[in-house]
Every structure is written in structure tokens, then in C-alpha cells.
Amino acid sequence: MEQLTERLSHIKMFVLDMDGTIYLGEHLFPFTKRFLSQVMRSGREYCFFTNNSSKNREAYLKKLSHMGIEISEDKMLLSNGVILEWLKENRPGESCYVVGTPSLLADFQNAGIPLDEENPDLVILGFDTTLTYEKLSKACAFIRSGRPVFGVNPDLNCPVENGFIPDCGSIAALVKASTGVSCEFFGKPSPHTLQYMLRKTGCHPEELAVVGDRLYTDIAVADGSQVTSILVMSGETTPELLTQSAIQPDLVVRDLDELANLLS
Ligand SMILES: [Mg+2]
Incomplete structure (x- = not known):
């Protein structure tokens, strides 16, 4: 626990997955807004990252806005952006x-x-x-x-x-x-995505925490790095899946409500 508090004290930015983490389909979890304000109140920041390449940034900004969450464009990261930047740099x-x-x-x-x-x-x-x-x-x-x-x-x-x-x-x-x-x-868990998150947030690895409900994408993206991975059990991971998985998070919480309590 002391180790965890020590680790959390370095975190400056939470990169949040969306489905299963902040909402389920069209329904925002009742504790999401409290978590987001708790992050800000603790002097930290948050942004979102989704792997869903069927939609674009505008669609997500709109969806969040309908749920009462207003963010600036640069806080909405997508897998689309990761591959586009990589192509421009490596396959001009x-x-x-x-x-x-x-x-x-x-x-x-x-x-x-x-x-x-x-x-x-x-x-x-x-x-x-x-x-x-x-x-x-x-x-x-x-x-x-x-x-x-x-x-x-x-x-x-x-x-x-x-x-x-x-x-x-x-x-x-x-x-x-x-x-x-x-x-x-590309997308999570590609190392290109981890680099993209660090570049876009301007954070050092130990200042970044990725939060999500899926082991092979949200949690695996931080594997082998100093980035902290936090699994929420409010989405697709069951206790059985977690026990059997070779990919293990640094921290497991029931949901963002529990994580908010750890920040206060
Ligand atoms: Mg998810």
C-alpha cells in the first residue's frame, strides 16, 4: 500500500479508456464525473484514448459533450492519430x-x-x-x-x-x-501508442497512468515500461480472466469510484 501511494504520488496524467471504464455504451457511470473532478482537485490531469478506429475525434467530443463532459480537442486521443503520425514519419x-x-x-x-x-x-x-x-x-x-x-x-x-x-x-x-x-x-498495446501518449502529454513514463478495463490492450500497453497500469473491473475483465492472464496490472480497482477515493 505504501508502495502504491508512493507510485500514485508521481502520477500527473491519467490516460483513460472509454467503454467499460468511463461509460457502458451510451450510459455514463454515475461516478465518472466525481472521479474527473477528483483528478483535477488533486492537481493532476486526464485525457482519453480509444482504440475504436470506426469513429473520429469529433464524434467522441460530441458523445462526451452529450454526457456533460467538455474537453479540449487535444485531450481526445485515438488509434487513428497513432498510425497517421507513424505513416507521415516512416512512410512519407x-x-x-x-x-x-x-x-x-x-x-x-x-x-x-x-x-x-x-x-x-x-x-x-x-x-x-x-x-x-x-x-x-x-x-x-x-x-x-x-x-x-x-x-x-x-x-x-x-x-x-x-x-x-x-x-x-x-x-x-x-x-x-x-x-x-x-x-x-497500432493503437493499444502497440509501443507506438505508448510513445504517442508520452509525446502528446509531455509526461515522463513514471508520471503517466493508463486506466482501462481490458487486459490485452489497456493494460498491456504499459508492459515493460515505467508507466503505471490500472485495471478497472467495471468492463470486460472478470476475476477469472484476471487470474489466468499473463498480463498483470500494477493496480486493480473495482471502478473509477474506488480510484477517486485513492486520490483523495
Ligand atoms: Mg474498454
């Missing part, structure tokens, strides 16, 4: 065939990355809720002809009101079954 000028929603395609265009449906340099797989068989076969043909493929986020499923829908990781699994090629993923 290369064109992409993007399997994604109109908002993901718009993010690429706004970042100045050329889109090409005929002769792209790279193939990008996103969480495409507008996926068609045509897009899949096109992507697979480009990959078979040697184009490198990257995935925006590795999540297999996305939680919705009544269960789950297949996410980017599942689309990539289908593409792999057809082509034999696996893609490198």
Missing part, C-alpha cells in the same frame, strides 16, 4: 488503400496521406463498420501482390449495448486466413 508520401469508415478515410485525407484504390503502396485495415466483400477482396489482392499491410487497432471485438461486434483484429484475421500475411497493429 506513400499512398494507402484504406479499409475503413468514411470518417477514417477523412482522417487520412486531412493528414495529407494520399488514398489510392488502384495502385497503392500500402494497405491499411481499420475497424470498418461499412466493410464490403469488394473491399476485402481488393485488400487481399494488394497484399498478395506484396503491399505491406498495417492494422489501426488489434481489438477482436467491440462492445455494444447487446454484446459484441467484430472489430479490426477480426477483419485482419480474415485477411490473414486468405493471404497468409499478418499485419502490424
